[in-house]
Amino acid sequence: MSGSAHATLGGTRRGGPWTVPGGTRRVRAHGALAAVAAAFTLAQLLLVRPGMGLGWDETVYVSQVSPHAPAAFFSAPRARGVPLLVAPVAAWSSSTPLLRSYLAVLSGLALFLALRAWRGLFPVRVLALAGALFASLWVTLFYGPQAMPNYWVAVGALAAVACFLRARADRSDRAALWGLAASGALMAWMRPTDAVWATLPLLVLALPRRHWRVLCVLLAGLVAGAAQWVIEAYAAYGGLARRLADGSAIQGGLGLHIAVVDQLRSLGGRALCRPCTGALPHPVVTLWWFVLPLLAVLGLVVAVRARRTPPTLVPLACGATVAFPYLFMIGYAAPRFLLPAYALLALPVAGALVHLVTVPGRVRRTVAVTLVTLGLAAHLAVQLAVLVNIVGRTTASHRAWSRTSAELHRLGVRPPCLLTGHDAVPVAFYAGCSSAATSGHNANSSAQAITRTAGRTPVATLVTAGSRPPAYAAHWPSVSFGGLRIHYAVPAGRR
Numbered sequence: 001m002s003g004s005a006h007a008t009l010g011g012t013r014r015g016g017p018w019t020v021p022g023g024t025r026r027v028r029a030h031g032a033l034a035a036v037a038a039a040f041t042l043a044q045l046l047l048v049r050p051g052m053g054l055g056w057d058e059t060v061y062v063s064q065v066s067p068h069a070p071a072a073f074f075s076a077p078r079a080r081g082v083p084l085l086v087a088p089v090a091a092w093s094s095s096t097p098l099l100r101s102y103l104a105v106l107s108g109l110a111l112f113l114a115l116r117a118w119r120g121l122f123p124v125r126v127l128a129l130a131g132a133l134f135a136s137l138w139v140t141l142f143y144g145p146q147a148m149p150n151y152w153v154a155v156g157a158l159a160a161v162a163c164f165l166r167a168r169a170d171r172s173d174r175a176a177l178w179g180l181a182a183s184g185a186l187m188a189w190m191r192p193t194d195a196v197w198a199t200l201p202l203l204v205l206a207l208p209r210r211h212w213r214v215l216c217v218l219l220a221g222l223v224a225g226a227a228q229w230v231i232e233a234y235a236a237y238g239g240l241a242r243r244l245a246d247g248s249a250i251q252g253g254l255g256l257h258i259a260v261v262d263q264l265r266s267l268g269g270r271a272l273c274r275p276c277t278g279a280l281p282h283p284v285v286t287l288w289w290f291v292l293p294l295l296a297v298l299g300l301v302v303a304v305r306a307r308r309t310p311p312t313l314v315p316l317a318c319g320a321t322v323a324f325p326y327l328f329m330i331g332y333a334a335p336r337f338l339l340p341a342y343a344l345l346a347l348p349v350a351g352a353l354v355h356l357v358t359v360p361g362r363v364r365r366t367v368a369v370t371l372v373t374l375g376l377a378a379h380l381a382v383q384l385a386v387l388v389n390i391v392g393r394t395t396a397s398h399r400a401w402s403r404t405s406a407e408l409h410r411l412g413v414r415p416p417c418l419l420t421g422h423d424a425v426p427v428a429f430y431a432g433c434s435s436a437a438t439s440g441h442n443a444n445s446s447a448q449a450i451t452r453t454a455g456r457t458p459v460a461t462l463v464t465a466g467s468r469p470p471a472y473a474a475h476w477p478s479v480s481f482g483g484l485r486i487h488y489a490v491p492a493g494r495r
Contacts, residue, residue: 029124033115036128040135041108044145047384048104048391050097053398055271058147059429062086068094069415070434072425073444076237076246079149079229081189086147100145107144107151111135114155114343117162117179121311122347123354130350134343136380138269138387139335149190150336154343156186157198157322160218161315161344164202167214177217184221192226193247197325198340201317250441252331259326262333264289269390274332285386288379292345299348302355312348319344398426400482404462405430407481412490413458420450420470421462422484438470447472460488 054062060072064083089095089102115131122130134140134154143151163179170176187195199218206215233243248254252274261280266273267289268281280286296316303312323341326333356368401423408419408431417433425442428435436445451472453459461473463485469478473487480486 026119029119029127030116032124032128033112033119033131036115036131036135037108037112040111040131040141040144041104043135044104044107044141045101047141047387048100048145049395050100050145052100052391052395053096053402054426054429055146055148055394055398056423056426059426061147062090062099063429066090066094067092069429069432072429072435073437073442075250075441076243077193077250079189079191080232081152081186081191081225082147082149084189085152090147099147103147104145107155110152110155114158114162114183117159117166117176118311118347121162121165122351126347126350126354129353130346133350134346136383137342138383138390139339140342141383141387142390143336143339148336150194150339152190153187153194153198153322154339156183156190156195157318157340158315158343159183160187160199160221161202161318164206164214164218165310165314167217168205168211171213177214180214181217181221181224184218185225188222188225188229190225192222192229193325194322194340195222195225198318198322198344200321201314205314254325254329257329257331259328259330259333262331263327263335263338266333266335267386269386269393270335271390271394272332272334274334276332284378285382288382292342292349295349295352296345297348299350299352299355302352303348312351315344315347401427401430404482404484404486407479407486408433408460408488411460411479411486411488413460413488417458417460418450418453419460419462420445420473421460422464424462427462454489454491456491458488458490460486462486 059069060074060078061082063069063072064074064080065087083090085106086099086103089099093099111131111134115127118127135144140151140154160180160183163176163183166173166176167180184195184199187198199222202218203215205211206218230240233240237243237246259276262273262276264280264286265276265278267286270276296319300309300312300316303309319341322344323338326337353372357365357372359365359368404423404427408414408417408427413419413431413433415432417431418436419428419431419433420436420438424435424437427433435442436450437443438445438447438450447470450459454472454476461469461476463469463473465480465483465485467485468474469476469485469487473489476487476489478485478487
């Protein structure tokens, strides 16, 4: 890379703190980043129980490639990236621990590659700290080994911004161009709309004519990743506009919705906050969320003063745009929605923290190191507490689905079979059944079709205690189990 490129990206002359590592330093850099990724993988395996069972959305994604159960209804907003990601394991094994372990290792490798793309744009200590900050969030640890798309959008965005900066500064850097295309494709493969929001600042910065090559590469990656989703829109959803409209409706109608407080409520360990009511978590749990943007801005100020603005400003801008729709355009919250923003903001935050602990003056530096160390220790303790709590609650709920599945089998509702009603989608996966709904986001059938199905295969409807069953199941025999009323119909030849 030329000297002018170093100036653009924030490098200094040989010996400066922002010098690109070489030789032994390069090996040490890889070692430090690999250590962070390995620790992240190990923490997932130890803290997120491999036997936790699959969640609602996970059963939808995994069922698309698993021989264990029929494919669940695939609603408009979903993309096929996760099913393809889990296919190497889920296509031949129904072992959840094996799938969790596979995803934990893969997510650790992805984090290493995304951080490695930034080598030379930030010093290794900043990159290692940024990786550790992102990887130690409870939401990152919780979703890293899950069959969900948000973590992969996050690491894709992290790598895309780095490759964009490198390719924009050195148009002969083919590795950066390939990395930009691949990371753009990964994001669009997982969540096409998130990919657009995450790369919006990059698309704007690449508009000048001298950067058109970078723009074309980025667009090619996004198009390659989103091609299947767009083709499927016309093949199965009535066109692209219709699929986008259906996706908006499922999300409550995109528009002006202030979801900032909803996101705060979700930080206490609520995987999905919809409707998002109730008290806010204790301030100790949410304090880091308020400190995060302040440190990110401080990191930008430090970068501007040191004349190394682009590597800090660009991820900050991309983090802001990818967070915008989830803070101001939907009427509910899930902490995983902001994973891409957390990954991108980790860089300026780490830069700010490194600056604080390296201030001139022995006394000032000692005070800063002490305060930062205590703050990070408290932060990690909070993240661990929330993680342990949500893993315990999630495991309990997934085991309840497994027990309901076993009760269905006892009643004679065995594959091939059909489930409807409360939590039908995940329970159907556990039982090896199909699922159906006549209304709501997953509507894919009718009462008449379900009645016809009950004449030839076992069908069950799950109803919460105190609720009335649908008309087609009102005359079926029923039993009470686990807070549910199970109405079932098993043809005589299938008992």
